[in-house]
Amino acid sequence: MDQWTQTLGAGPLLLIAAGAIALILVLVIVFKLHAFLTLILVSLLTAFVTGIPVAALVPSLITAFGGTLGSVALLIALGAMLGKLIEHSGGARVLSERMVDIFGEKRAPLGLGLASLAFGFPIFFDAGLIVMLPIIFAVARRLGNNVLLYGLPAATAFSVMHVFVPPHPGPVAASELYDANIGLVLLVAIILAFPIWYLTGYLWGTFVGKRFILPVPALFGSVDDDTQVNPPSVATVVGILLLPLLLIFLNTGLDFLGSAGVVDDTQTWVQVLAAIGTAPVALLISVIVALFVLGHRRGENGTALEKIVDSSLGPVASVILITGAGGMFGGVLRLSGIGDALSDVLGDIGVPVIVAAWLIAVILRVAQGSATVALVTAAGLMAPAVAAGDFSELQIVAITLATAAGSVFASHVNDSGFWLVGRLMGMDVKTTLKTWTVQQTLQSVVGFVFAFAVFAIF
Numbered sequence: 001m002d003q004w005t006q007t008l009g010a011g012p013l014l015l016i017a018a019g020a021i022a023l024i025l026v027l028v029i030v031f032k033l034h035a036f037l038t039l040i041l042v043s044l045l046t047a048f049v050t051g052i053p054v055a056a057l058v059p060s061l062i063t064a065f066g067g068t069l070g071s072v073a074l075l076i077a078l079g080a081m082l083g084k085l086i087e088h089s090g091g092a093r094v095l096s097e098r099m100v101d102i103f104g105e106k107r108a109p110l111g112l113g114l115a116s117l118a119f120g121f122p123i124f125f126d127a128g129l130i131v132m133l134p135i136i137f138a139v140a141r142r143l144g145n146n147v148l149l150y151g152l153p154a155a156t157a158f159s160v161m162h163v164f165v166p167p168h169p170g171p172v173a174a175s176e177l178y179d180a181n182i183g184l185v186l187l188v189a190i191i192l193a194f195p196i197w198y199l200t201g202y203l204w205g206t207f208v209g210k211r212f213i214l215p216v217p218a219l220f221g222s223v224d225d226d227t228q229v230n231p232p233s234v235a236t237v238v239g240i241l242l243l244p245l246l247l248i249f250l251n252t253g254l255d256f257l258g259s260a261g262v263v264d265d266t267q268t269w270v271q272v273l274a275a276i277g278t279a280p281v282a283l284l285i286s287v288i289v290a291l292f293v294l295g296h297r298r299g300e301n302g303t304a305l306e307k308i309v310d311s312s313l314g315p316v317a318s319v320i321l322i323t324g325a326g327g328m329f330g331g332v333l334r335l336s337g338i339g340d341a342l343s344d345v346l347g348d349i350g351v352p353v354i355v356a357a358w359l360i361a362v363i364l365r366v367a368q369g370s371a372t373v374a375l376v377t378a379a380g381l382m383a384p385a386v387a388a389g390d391f392s393e394l395q396i397v398a399i400t401l402a403t404a405a406g407s408v409f410a411s412h413v414n415d416s417g418f419w420l421v422g423r424l425m426g427m428d429v430k431t432t433l434k435t436w437t438v439q440q441t442l443q444s445v446v447g448f449v450f451a452f453a454v455f456a457i458f
Helices: 010-030 035-049 054-089 091-103 108-119 125-142 147-164 169-178 182-209 234-259 268-276 279-298 302-311 314-335 338-347 353-368 371-388 393-406 416-424 429-457
Strands: none
Touching: 010 035, 010 314, 010 338, 010 429, 035 054, 035 314, 054 091, 054 125, 054 234, 054 279, 054 302, 054 314, 054 416, 091 108, 091 125, 091 234, 108 125, 108 147, 108 182, 125 147, 125 234, 125 279, 125 416, 147 169, 147 182, 147 371, 147 393, 147 429, 169 182, 169 371, 169 393, 182 393, 182 429, 234 268, 234 279, 268 279, 279 302, 314 353, 314 416, 353 371, 353 393, 353 429, 371 393, 393 429, 416 429
């Protein structure tokens, strides 16, 4: 595979990618073929058509599938266990009631979104959404059983933080490639995060939430008849929810301090703390703590807890497999050279650097699915032009954020996040396209407008 070179030009590759995406939509929407089977089939056909060597074809598909599952499966499974324990203990109900008391029923989506923005600073998009889901579901059940009205603002909050704000990997990598001042990137990104979320997450989420009435999925089980009559306190539930976030923040904080030279990341104690703060380990620790605090200390025995935890895995199995297959399709598009071809074509377009960076990230995102890959690839392509230009520090920050905005454009069937959000919230493909895909497009456009304003002013 290392010796293989793509011989097709940019035109044919673009047509193949467009045809593959269209085929997925037809098979899923028109013929009702299961998304997992559809993604595998189209990934295989795309690999054949783009000329990926037959001997490397299946291993490449498996590698792309496994690479996605490696980062997603543990998070979803452990997060589902944590969510089920919180739900079964009555903790989600207690916390949801307190949040409704504080914000009021009409502002419950605002409260969930603000909490998700805070949680989204240290935690990645998928892990944060999984941790918040039981709270979202509990609030939605209490206030009308409409998951989208409460879930979309929260999911958007995690997306905004993950795409724009260091120390998340995409903006950190782009800052390094552009030689941007990461402190300024962090400051400007945090300032812009709230208005971007409010316009594209809260306002859009409440708009579509009133037009698509979706019942709360039973991912963590329906409201149990045997739910404990002595639920944990709000402080206990908040502590358990904060535990994985604090541990993950420990990891990202140490990475940030290490890159800044404040701590020596070769020291054993730094590496141990960083390992504890990785998302899978942090969630594992949190599940074990929840088993003890929400289970054993409240009178549940080992067999009952084992059944509770085991019951959380069945509903998310489909989510895990479809997410992995979406990663497989994105991997095939990257391996085929479509991303490189698009970069070469757009690199020659005579447009302003900040616009070119956004456009390249947009097309890479639409073509291959991964926001991080789109962001890093676009930044790598545009870095020489940025270095050669006479830009101020804040203008370079604006270019970095504009590239980040482009990388989130139009999440669709080749993005594992598309399937993650859609399936976790019980949406079919058409509804996910009408809600989540449009939201991601709005987030990209609004983010670019804000970044361009910073570029023009400073």
